[in-house]
Amino acid sequence: MHADIEKVYQESLQRNPTQPEFQQAVREVIDSVEPLIIARKDYQDAEILARVIEPERQIMFRVAWEDDQRHVRVNRGYRIQFNSALGPYKGGLRFHKSVTLSVVKFLGFEQIFKNALTGQGIGGGKGGSDFDPHGKSDSEVMRFCQAFMTELSRHIGADVDVPAGDIGVGAREIGYLFGQYKRLSNRNEAGVLTGKGLNWGGSLARTEATGYGLVTFAQAMLGEQGLDMEGMKVLVSGSGNVATYAIEKAQSLGAKPISISDSSGAVYDPDGIDVELLKQVKQVERGRVSDYAQRRPNAQFRAGERVWGIAGDIALPCATQNEMNEAEVATLVKNGVKLIAEGANMPLTPQAIEAAQASHILYAPGKASNAGGVATSALEMQQNAGLTQWPFVKVENRLDKIMLDIHRECLETAHEFGKPGDYLVGANIAGFRKVADAMLDQGII
Ligand code: NDP
Numbered sequence: 001m002h003a004d005i006e007k008v009y010q011e012s013l014q015r016n017p018t019q020p021e022f023q024q025a026v027r028e029v030i031d032s033v034e035p036l037i038i039a040r041k042d043y044q045d046a047e048i049l050a051r052v053i054e055p056e057r058q059i060m061f062r063v064a065w066e067d068d069q070r071h072v073r074v075n076r077g078y079r080i081q082f083n084s085a086l087g088p089y090k091g092g093l094r095f096h097k098s099v100t101l102s103v104v105k106f107l108g109f110e111q112i113f114k115n116a117l118t119g120q121g122i123g124g125g126k127g128g129s130d131f132d133p134h135g136k137s138d139s140e141v142m143r144f145c146q147a148f149m150t151e152l153s154r155h156i157g158a159d160v161d162v163p164a165g166d167i168g169v170g171a172r173e174i175g176y177l178f179g180q181y182k183r184l185s186n187r188n189e190a191g192v193l194t195g196k197g198l199n200w201g202g203s204l205a206r207t208e209a210t211g212y213g214l215v216t217f218a219q220a221m222l223g224e225q226g227l228d229m230e231g232m233k234v235l236v237s238g239s240g241n242v243a244t245y246a247i248e249k250a251q252s253l254g255a256k257p258i259s260i261s262d263s264s265g266a267v268y269d270p271d272g273i274d275v276e277l278l279k280q281v282k283q284v285e286r287g288r289v290s291d292y293a294q295r296r297p298n299a300q301f302r303a304g305e306r307v308w309g310i311a312g313d314i315a316l317p318c319a320t321q322n323e324m325n326e327a328e329v330a331t332l333v334k335n336g337v338k339l340i341a342e343g344a345n346m347p348l349t350p351q352a353i354e355a356a357q358a359s360h361i362l363y364a365p366g367k368a369s370n371a372g373g374v375a376t377s378a379l380e381m382q383q384n385a386g387l388t389q390w391p392f393v394k395v396e397n398r399l400d401k402i403m404l405d406i407h408r409e410c411l412e413t414a415h416e417f418g419k420p421g422d423y424l425v426g427a428n429i430a431g432f433r434k435v436a437d438a439m440l441d442q443g444i445i
Contacts, residue, residue, distance in 0.1 A: 001030075001034065002034060002037070002038055004044060005030060005034055005037060005038075005049065008030075008047075008049050008050045008053070009026070009027070009030055011050070012026055012053050016102075016105075018102065019101065019102035019105060020102060021100075021102045021103050021105075021106040021346070022102045022109065023102075024106065024346070024350060025106040025109045025110055026053050026109065028346075028350065028353070028424075028428070029109070029113065030049070032424060032425045032429060032432075033049075033428055033429055033432045035417055035429075036417070036429050036432065036433060037049055043436055043440070046439070046440055046444065048436045048439055048440070052112070052435060052436065053109070055080050055081065055082045055083075055105065055108065056084060057080075057081040057155075058078075058079075058081075058101075058105075059078065059079040059080070059081070059127075059155055060076060060077070060078055060101065061076070061077045061078075061151040061152075062074060062077070062151075063077045063129060063131070063144065063151070064147060065143045065144045065146075065147040067136075067140055068137055068139060068140055073144075075129050075130055075131045075144070076129060076130055077127070077128075077129045077148050077152065078099070078101060078104040078127050078129065079104075079125065079152060079156075079161070079163070080105055080108035080125055080126050081123075081155070081161055082105075082112055082123070082124045082125055082126070083112040083123050083124045083435060085123060085435050086115065086116055086121055086122060086434065086435060086438050087115075087121040087122040087123050088122060088123055088158075088159055088160055088161055088162055089124065089125030089160070089162070090111070090115055090122035090123060090124065090125060090161070090162050090164070090377065090378070091107065091111040091115070091124055091125040091126040091163070091164070092107075092126060092127075092128075092163065092164045092165050092166030092169065092374075093126075093127045093128045093129075093163045093164070093165065093166055093169045093173075093177075094107065094126070094127075094129075094166040094167045094168060094169065095129050095131045095132070095133050095168035096130070096132065096167045096320075097131075097132040098130075099130045100130070103128075103321070104126050104127060104128055105126075106345075106346065107126040107345055108125055108126035110345055110366070110367050111124035111126050111374070112124030112431070112435055113428060113432055113435065114366070114367035114368070114374060114431065115371075115374055116430075116431040116432075116435050117367065117368060117371055117406045117409065117410075117427060117430060117431045118371050118378060118402055118406070119402070119405065120374075120378035120379075120402075121378070122162075122378050125163075126166075127163055128169075129144075129148060131144050131168075132168075133173075141172065141173065141176065142176045145173055145177050145180065146176060146179075146180040148177070149176075149177045149180035149181055149184070150180065150184065152177075153180070153181050156181075156192055156193075157189065157192055158189050158190075158381070158385075159191075162191065162192060162193065162194060162381060163193055164193065164194040164195045164374070165195045167240065167320065170240075170241060170283075171195065174194075174197075177193060178193050178196060181193070190384040191381050191385060194206065194377035194380045194381060195207075195377065196380070201380075201384055202380065203376060203377075203379055203383055203389070203390070203395055204390065205392050205395040205396050206373075206376045206377065206379075206380055206395075207241065207245065208248070208396075209372045209375070209376035209377075209399055210241065210242045210245065210246075210370050210372050211242050211243065211244060211246035211248065211318070211343065211372075212245055212249040212396070212399065213370070213371065213372015213375070213399055213400075213402075213403045214242065214246050214249075214316060214341060214343045214369050214370055214372065215229070215246055215249035215250050215253065216249070216372070216400055216403040216404070217341060217364060217368065217369040217372075217403050217406070217407055218314060218339060218341040218364065220403070220404055220407040221339060221341065221362050221364060222362070224411070224421075225338075227338070228253075229250065229253045229254065229255040229314065230253060230255065231255070231256070232256070232313035232314050233256050233257075233258050233311070233312040233313050233314070234246075234247075234250050234255050234256065234257040234258065234312060234313070234314045235257075235258065235307050235310055235312040235314065235316065235332075235337075236250075236257050236260055236273070236307070236316045236318055236343075237259070237260070237261045237266075237306065237307045237308075237317045237318055237319045237323060237324075237347075238260070238261060238317070238318035238319030238320070238343070239261060239262050239278065239289050239292070240282065240318070242318040242343040242370065242373075243260060243318035243343065244275065244279060244282065244283075246316050246318055246343055247273050247278070250316075251272070251273075255314070257272065258270060258272060258273065258310065258312060259273070259307040259310055259312075260278065260289050260307075261306060261307050261319060262319075263319075264289070264290060265290065265301055265302050265304050265305055266301075266302045266305045266306055266307045267289045267290075267292060267293045267300065267301050268300045268302065268307070268310050269293070269296055269298065269299040269300075270298050270299075271297070271298055271299075274296060277292060277295060277296070278292055281295075306323065306328065308324060308328035308329075308332055309328075309331055310335075311335040311336065312332075312335070312336075312337060313337060313338055313339075314337065314338065314339050315332055315337050315339070315340045315341075316341055316342075316343050317340070317342055317343060317344050317347035317348070318347075319344055319347065320344055320347065321344065321345060321347060322347065322348075323344065323347045324340075324348045324349070324352050325349050325351065326349065326352050326354070329348070329352045329355040329356050329359070330355060330359075333355075333356075333359045333361060337361060338361055338362060339362040339364075340361065340362070340364070341362075341369040342364060342365055342366035342369055342370060343366070343370050344366060344370070345366050345367075345370065347366065348363075353365075353424065357422070362421075362423075363423060363424065364423045364427075365423060365424045365427050365428070367427050367428075368406050368407070368410050368423060368426075368427035369423075371402070371403070371406055372399050372402065372403055375399060375402045375403075376395060376398075379395055379399075406427075409430045410423045410427045410430060411426060412426070413425070413427075413429050413430040413433075414426030417429055
């Protein structure tokens with residue numbers, strides 16, 4: 001590593017000693033953008049790298065709420081306002097017991113470059129809490145969301161910071177959060193959150209956008225190689241928002257998704273996933289993938305396992321960070337996988353990414369391939385600003401175009417830097433360059 005870049009990296013390691021996920025995300029970006037920084041003396045003089053890896057603002061707060069038995073519970077809330085060079089901070093909220101400062105910072109850091117790739121004029125941020133929604137009643141979720149928003153409301157706004165959903169935060173939680181923001185601010189500020197209900201400011205196709213966009217991106221990658229998804233078997237992990245709509249879109253292109261998972265285990269359904277049953281089990285009944293398996297004639301639930309041991313042509317990790325390791329990539333490659341595209345954020349470990357790239361299968365980093373969700377959130381903000389709601393097909397067409405533009409930009413940038421076909425280098429450099437140029441324009445802040 002170049003000496004000046006190494007110095008910045010070492011300082012970041014020392015400053016954030018207990019943040020492994022954040023350090024992992026920083027390292028991945030630095031490794032990719034090194035040639036760009038070496039070539040740009042103006043970036044070096046302005047200490048762009050040192051500034052971009054330090055969040056503009058980090059907010060941590062206590063969230064106290066009462067459960068149904070009137071016991072007081074205490075959680076921790078976070079909002080990382082990472083970079084506003086391109087527009088208001090934008091990024092989801094995650095409610096999961098695994099949430100830490102490190103997790104929220106890695107997600108916020110990734111979000112900066114993802115949002116830049118969308119070309120939609122949005123900065124990067126992320127937030128959440130170690131609140132675990134599993135097993136909580138509706139009333140408990142509502143009280144938690146209200147307590148969380150009571151503090152968060154001081155820091156957000158349509159032109160300031162616009163949160164959305166992520167793991168554990170779906171339509172129900174966004175509704176409770178928006179209701180409390182409205183009560184506190186006494187304003188109906190639709191643009192303050194995205195992922196809203198369709199009859200109060202939400203965008204059609206936002207629910208579907210991340211999964212649909214992921215599959216559009218994967219299909220474009222295959223298209224570059226003269227391949228098509230039709231008839232291919234698809235391994236999907238997760239069973240939430242991203243996984244469900246990736247499955248739906250892949251089916252619409254004639255592919256056959258054959259797996260889902262959650263934190264209790266994996267399901268192999270050789271007949272192809274029944275996406276309507278999946279929605280019923282997960283979205284309506286709030287059940288587990290084992291409940292899905294029980295209602296399918298040939299499906300197997302494999303407790304404690306992941307899906308990567310099943311044979312397939314395409315792998316779409318759509319659950320969480322570091323859910324695929326090097327050995328699992330080796331198994332996938334041995335079983336004939338042609339493409340891995342990330343639906344989740346940072347689902348592959350660094351060693352898994354190396355293994356995928358070394359084996360010459362196609363690999364797409366999440367900041368490019370899962371950017372469809374946030375891109376459509378930006379379209380929701382545009383509709384809110386214009387007091388309008390576009391038809392589904394208009395949003396979907398815009399989403400498709402954005403994903404294909406990102407795909408092209410990744411390939412062109414990778415080519416420019418002597419790494420043809422390397423989507424990781426292309427995505428990191430293309431995103432970083434947009435942010436860095438805006439930071440240069442805006443002076444030392
Ligand atoms: P959901 O909460 O809807 O679903 C998450 C799924 O992942 C659930 O099936 C969950 O199972 C599983 N999961 C979570 N943690 C673990 C774990 N430690 N081990 C195994 N399975 C786990 O979230 P989303 O679908 O919205 O998000 C999935 C991923 O996609 C995340 O990485 C998110 O950051 C990313 N993403 C989401 C976007 C969106 O628009 N929603 C946009 C871009 C990226 P369980 O219920 O058992 O925890």
